Amino acid sequence: GTAWVDDVELVEGGTGRSILYNGGFEASRLGDDEFEWSVFNTLRSRQIQGAGPRGVSKPWVGGEFGLMGTNWDWSGWINPKSSNVRHDSTGIHLHNTLWAIFMANSGIQTPCYWWTAYIDNYNLWPVWKGVTQFAKNLPFYTTGKTISTDPVIGEVLATASNSVLRVLGQKQGNSAYLWIQNSGNTWARVVKEGAKPIPISGEVTIPGFGAGSYKVDWYNTATGVPVHSQAVTARSGRVTLEVKSLDGDTAAVIIPSPR
Incomplete structure (x- = not known):
């Protein structure tokens, strides 16, 4: 039947x-x-x-x-x-x-x-x-640990000051690459529901870094081209990235600052 x-x-x-x-x-x-x-x-x-x-x-x-x-x-x-x-x-x-x-x-x-x-x-x-x-600018190509704001797979558990922000990426030693997304920008929200993502700001913090200064290259996810760089300092083993008015997504590569 x-x-x-x-x-x-x-x-x-x-x-x-x-x-x-x-x-x-x-x-x-x-x-x-x-x-x-x-x-x-x-x-x-x-x-x-x-x-x-x-x-x-x-x-x-x-x-x-x-x-x-x-x-x-x-x-x-x-x-x-x-x-x-x-x-x-x-x-x-x-x-x-x-x-x-x-x-x-x-x-x-x-x-x-x-x-x-x-x-x-x-x-x-x-x-x-x-x-x-x-992918051409990754700091490493071998297996890393998964960075995520999702505790289910986050071997390196990132935190976001705004719950609408979420992170996924890979970390090895003092280098990392990650994708930061406004969770309101999914096809279901935008296309099925017709909801326009609201730009959000906040801070994303990733643990597990050694003391010192780091270079962060930010990328346009549509083109894969770097749009700007900044220097940040690891405090108590954590690197904090500031995200401003994000209505879609962005990507970043973190490496120790050149000596």
Whole structure:
């Protein structure tokens, strides 16, 4: 016979946290938040790869991703011929997903579902440029520890003075790279709900640094080009970054100041 399942909620056994299901049906929050999707897949990779007596730490590699409608059809939120009032014509979903998976320790990602429809229709190929250009300036390429404001995966737990700010990145020794996002700037908030992100300001603090001065290079996430640099001082092992009027996202690289 036919069985119908409604109001599904999946809970991660180790933390009791509600998680997004990465599968072939539309749960109410499936894919609504690119940051959470990346965090969930990072956690899942660690659990799978690290299981058993021979568990090893490996970066996770995402499979296909994208906005999918019912019956595996392409979502009305990207289909320009759909009756939806708004469509993700600027690639918010693609941009956020690329940055989130990269910062969560995945350097490879296959094109999303319905890539010809979504990416070709809106000419979104340049969206990849930001993260690929940024990657050329990384201070390290070997395994680091995950920086995050999310305690589930934050091996280096960053804090934000404004709860709307969130951080994802990697740290090794006294060097780090990170992505800072206004959590109101997701495709679901902007496209589905029609809400314009409110610019926010605050401070992000990352622990685990040695005493001394550090150089911070800030990047435009759309182009991957550095926009300005500043010097900061680690205090009590913490580097604090000031974020002003952020309505989207920004990225930064932290390295010890040249002597």
